[in-house]
Amino acid sequence: MKDKKPKNVFVEGAISPEFIATSIAKHQSKTSIGAHDIFLGQVRADMVDNKTIKAIEYTAYEEMANNKFHEIREATFGKYELSCMHIYHSLGTVNAGEICLFVFVSSPRRKVVFEALEYVVEEIKANVPVFGREIFEDESHQWKVNT
Amino acid sequence: MKDKKPKNVFVEGAISPEFIATSIAKHQSKTSIGAHDIFLGQVRADMVDNKTIKAIEYTAYEEMANNKFHEIREATFGKYELSCMHIYHSLGTVNAGEICLFVFVSSPRRKVVFEALEYVVEEIKANVPVFGREIFEDESHQWKVNT
Amino acid sequence: MSTNIKYFGLLAEITSCREESLGNSPSTVNELLELLFEKYPGLKEKDFRVAIDQQLVTEDARITGGEIALLPPFSGG
Amino acid sequence: MSTNIKYFGLLAEITSCREESLGNSPSTVNELLELLFEKYPGLKEKDFRVAIDQQLVTEDARITGGEIALLPPFSGG
Numbered sequence: 001m002k003d004k005k006p007k008n009v010f011v012e013g014a015i016s017p018e019f020i021a022t023s024i025a026k027h028q029s030k031t032s033i034g035a036h037d038i039f040l041g042q043v044r045a046d047m048v049d050n051k052t053i054k055a056i057e058y059t060a061y062e063e064m065a066n067n068k069f070h071e072i073r074e075a076t077f078g079k080y081e082l083s084c085m086h087i088y089h090s091l092g093t094v095n096a097g098e099i100c101l102f103v104f105v106s107s108p109r110r111k112v113v114f115e116a117l118e119y120v121v122e123e124i125k126a127n128v129p130v131f132g133r134e135i136f137e138d139e140s141h142q143w144k145v146n147t
Numbered sequence: 148m149k150d151k152k153p154k155n156v157f158v159e160g161a162i163s164p165e166f167i168a169t170s171i172a173k174h175q176s177k178t179s180i181g182a183h184d185i186f187l188g189q190v191r192a193d194m195v196d197n198k199t200i201k202a203i204e205y206t207a208y209e210e211m212a213n214n215k216f217h218e219i220r221e222a223t224f225g226k227y228e229l230s231c232m233h234i235y236h237s238l239g240t241v242n243a244g245e246i247c248l249f250v251f252v253s254s255p256r257r258k259v260v261f262e263a264l265e266y267v268v269e270e271i272k273a274n275v276p277v278f279g280r281e282i283f284e285d286e287s288h289q290w291k292v293n294t
Numbered sequence: 295m296s297t298n299i300k301y302f303g304l305l306a307e308i309t310s311c312r313e314e315s316l317g318n319s320p321s322t323v324n325e326l327l328e329l330l331f332e333k334y335p336g337l338k339e340k341d342f343r344v345a346i347d348q349q350l351v352t353e354d355a356r357i358t359g360g361e362i363a364l365l366p367p368f369s370g371g
Numbered sequence: 372m373s374t375n376i377k378y379f380g381l382l383a384e385i386t387s388c389r390e391e392s393l394g395n396s397p398s399t400v401n402e403l404l405e406l407l408f409e410k411y412p413g414l415k416e417k418d419f420r421v422a423i424d425q426q427l428v429t430e431d432a433r434i435t436g437g438e439i440a441l442l443p444p445f446s447g448g
Contacts, residue, residue: 020167021165021167021168024164028164028245028246031191031192032191032192033189033191035187035189036185036187036189037187038184038186039183039185039257040182040185041181041257041448042174042175042180042182042183043178044178044179044180045178045179058447059379060447061377061379061422061442064422064425064440065447096178097176097178098175100448101447106189108191109294110188113186121261124447125447127445128445129422129440129442129445129447130446130448131380131443131445131446132446133380143381143443145446146447146448147256205370206302208300208363208365211348211363212370214348236370268371271370276302276368277370278366278370279369290304290366291369292369293369
């Protein structure tokens, strides 16, 4: 199930629950899978100095990011026995409460999906050049910092 | 977000992707959530002695199971800072490729959802009186054993 | 006093019933199991646990009424 | 030979552009940064990394063409 070349991980705007459902449904024909693990990153309406974040606007160094996503995929398939793996990240505006990151790993057995999913998410956070601009209700902004 | 009394975790038949999407969508108004982690158990079409499993028929000691699910919920909220948690398990027939277990945990931050989800799934597998009857294509059967 | 017993999964196949009422009243789980092994020899070689009122108990537990259940290994998920 | 540079996130705000071409050709990343700190003093206090052709490099890396990018801390997800 390895891909030979980087594919585009980015989607414009928020990732919808329907998109996730469609992705899950596509796996029902893969009857060697016994366990799926899905991570969803959701934009928080954090309050900073009495102002509330209403959205994050994502930009990326897209070519490098897609290459990094590809490297992470390859490394993950090398480390863990997975049936498949899917990664989607938003670009552009994602409102508070909406989903900006969708990582989906599947395997015959459960132990490996827990380990693999956390690995993939941490690798994305650390190594993929994506930048979040947090927009407040009054249209002022600050740059997101991952912790 | 704790429930005071056990609720019914069981659903009749397979858990559909649309049901999962609806559950995700309901969380978009909870804007303090930053991370969701979802486990899905899917019925595998395992081959045993040249016969393929086509479905699992689940039964449970329902009152005890719902109490156990409730204890697991309480213990998990005690151990981890979660915003919410949902558990659904199938009863009756679930075909190969369909989903029989849906565990959904959410938190402001990601670290805790990984730990909490694995904890909940392992607790369910070990401590909830649910029994799977694996049905082969020729209608013979064997009893599922968790590993 | 009669004793009500529920059987689950594989065990219900061996007993051919999901629930029954025993006429005599064993006073411990051990006594109950002796009765059941005589009635259903196939149970003897099976791995299972006993719950009274939804709590798992050991073989020396006393039976003072309540709902008794024989539970094969759990296989949820 | 001119040097093409891309700026991302916060850095693009400081430079007021996402991409530019420098007339003179610094031969190392250190030389490039000296030029840029002069042109955009605000860059100096910012935390960022440099990539050449999508590979992160250190300050002593040689520049022999390719696409240079200045990347603030990543904040995906």
